[in-house]
Amino acid sequence: MYDLDALRERLAQLIIQRVDCVYIGNKDYERKIKDYVSNNCGGFILFGGEKNKVRHFIKELQSLSKVPLFIASDIECGLARQIEDTTPFPCQMALASALYPDDHNLLIQMLSVISEECKYMGINMPLIPVLDVNKNPDNPIISTRAFSDDPQIVSWFAKYYADIFNKNNLIAVAKHFPGHGDTSVDSHISLPVINKTKGELINCDLLPFNNAIKYGLQGIMIGHLKVPSLDKDYPATLSNEIVNKLLRTDMGYQGLALTDAMNMSALENFEDVYTKALQAGIDIILHPINFDECLNSLMSSFHKGLLREETINRAYEKVINIKQKGFFPIDTINLEKNREIAKSICKKSITLIKDNDNLIPIPNNSYYHLFVLDEGNKHNSAVFREFFRDSITMDNLDKARDKDLIIVIFTVISAWHGNSGISNESKTVIQSLIKLAHHSIVVSLGSPYVLRHFSDANVLISAYEPTLQAQENTVKGLFGEIEFNRNLPIKIS
Known part of the structure; x- marks a missing residue:
């Protein structure tokens, strides 16, 4: 006999739900987010909001949670991409223009600033860097979010991101495996198809991810991408061939595997996407449309025998092992110093x-x-x-x-x-x-x-x-x- 309540709690730990921080202060909205915490939600991805309000709300959520929460955010241009009154940095392609190949000291300063501001805000899972190699000049969604169209340049940055974020006990998440750089389709709108051979992927798109793995990056986001040379049936997010076989077995990756946001339209023609993602080797389901529907769908799959307990436990144990290492917020930041570093990079870019x-x-x-x-x-x-x-x-x-x-x-x-x-x-x-x-x-x-x-x-x-x-x-x-x-x-x- 299974302990279904315990199983439901384990599954909930595998979900990171959206929080629109501009609504902090709205009691009904705050109550809804706190209900997710009481239902053992694994964490939240933050969008928008004012610095002090967000910081205090995250502290409150962590105090209410039985298990430390993952707090993630898309901060490709620094925290100012999401949070008011924090430090804005240039986009990744501008960074490559300013810093590659000689100015690694300024890059380290920048990454240290971002780490410091993350820890001040309570963000422990920065969803950076973008490691896509932007080979398509008409790419509608990567473009300047990428460092370069040269995999060697992208790989150079991967090393520093992994090193600095690991030193700061932050779970940086590289994206979008196995590479979103050679498409003219936005996966928010429909499913891109990457028509490259496996050899072409190995020699280009996968190189930066290999470098990130080599230097111990702890998180990789799987893109909603159809890559027929790797899996003719399923997109990467739902593909055992791509996540379990290529990423984990062939490339030796042992860290967390996250989906890209599950509210995107790329997967709309596939059924049971949450279950298929876990079956493929995913550990964390990011940004489902609805937390309760996602959790109920996974429980239903378990009852139907479509989702095995060992699959759930594998992902759960990986999540818990990382959370048990602890996250260590800080109490002060020097915004004036941080902004001077940002200005010096922008001037060079x-x-x-x-x-x-x-x-x-x-x-x-x-x-x-x-x-x-x-x-x-x-x-x-x-x-x-x-x-x-x-x-x-x-x-x-x-x-x-x-x-x-x-x-x-x-x-x-x-x-x-x-x-x-x-x-x-x-x-x-x-x-x-x-x-x-x-x-x-x-x-x-x-x-x-x-x-x-x-x-x-x-x-x-x-x-x-x-x-x-x-x-x-x-x-x-x-x-x-x-x-x-x-x-x-x-x-x-």
Whole structure:
């Protein structure tokens, strides 16, 4: 006779549920999250929220839980990606531009800051780094979230992430195994298919994960990816061939295996996904649509004989063994010091890709017109408009004739968006402006891959992201106040 209550508690430990921290303070919402804790939920993935409120709520949840909670968060650009009043860092591709291959000391400082802020907030499972090798320039969901299209560069970073987070007793989670870098499909929207041979995967996409395993990274997130050369039937998250055989047996990985978020649409055509994930060798089900439905589904599979007790116990024991090592929060952080480190990296991260006519730096007495492309009008371009006040718009494109022109392109790399580039119509507009202009400078505030369409421009610059800090440093570089780097970590030709 099974102790079904104990079995249910073990299964609950294998689930990490979402918390929208902007609702902290709403008593009904807080009560719902605390109910998850009382039902032995294994942990939470945090989205949004104000620093002090989040910190105090996490402390309260940990005090209520019988077993230490995993507290995870997507913090690819530092904690400021999620939590207000913390330190923002550049995206991973900008980091590669700024730091590879020589500035490992500044990288260690950055990772130490992120570790410190995680421990201050009570986050013990940072969902970084992204170890995808971004081989597809039209990748809608990885792009600048990746370090590079070169597996050696990505692997260089894997070593430092594993080392620094392990020293800080944090469970860093590399993603998205076996590699989300060579697809034009966003797995939030539908299931990407990676049509590579196993040999191609071994020589490229798997190299960074091998390096992470070598240096003891404790967590790997499995992507919602169909890889027919590895498993013709199931996506990686549900694949025994990919998780148990490739990752655990062939690559020798002994750490935690997490699903990617289970609220994504990539798995919508598969049944019993929670059960299949555990059967495949997954230890933690991340971000199910509903905690209770996930838990009830797993219990139902057990009663039907579809989920074996030894499968549950294998994952549970791995989770508990890590939790028993303990997590050690800290009480103070130095945000001013942390932000100075971030600023120093951002200053180094803007890349001058092309300047054959030596137009950079712009002389103070020069006069440039400004054209801003922001499909969807989602970004603040005030920094550029402050310095370049004579604007060209879609309504007066001919004004660019024989003028010196700065073209600023904003792009979005985010879940559910489905595109990291710009429309063909926008490409045509910019190409026509370049032909009209006397001199043209094209700046990408987002994906550097858009610049491959504008090889006729005199100057090409990649700032990798649309943040105000990236804009400010780009303007400073244009006027020679800081020096652009020439270290583009991808190929765009």
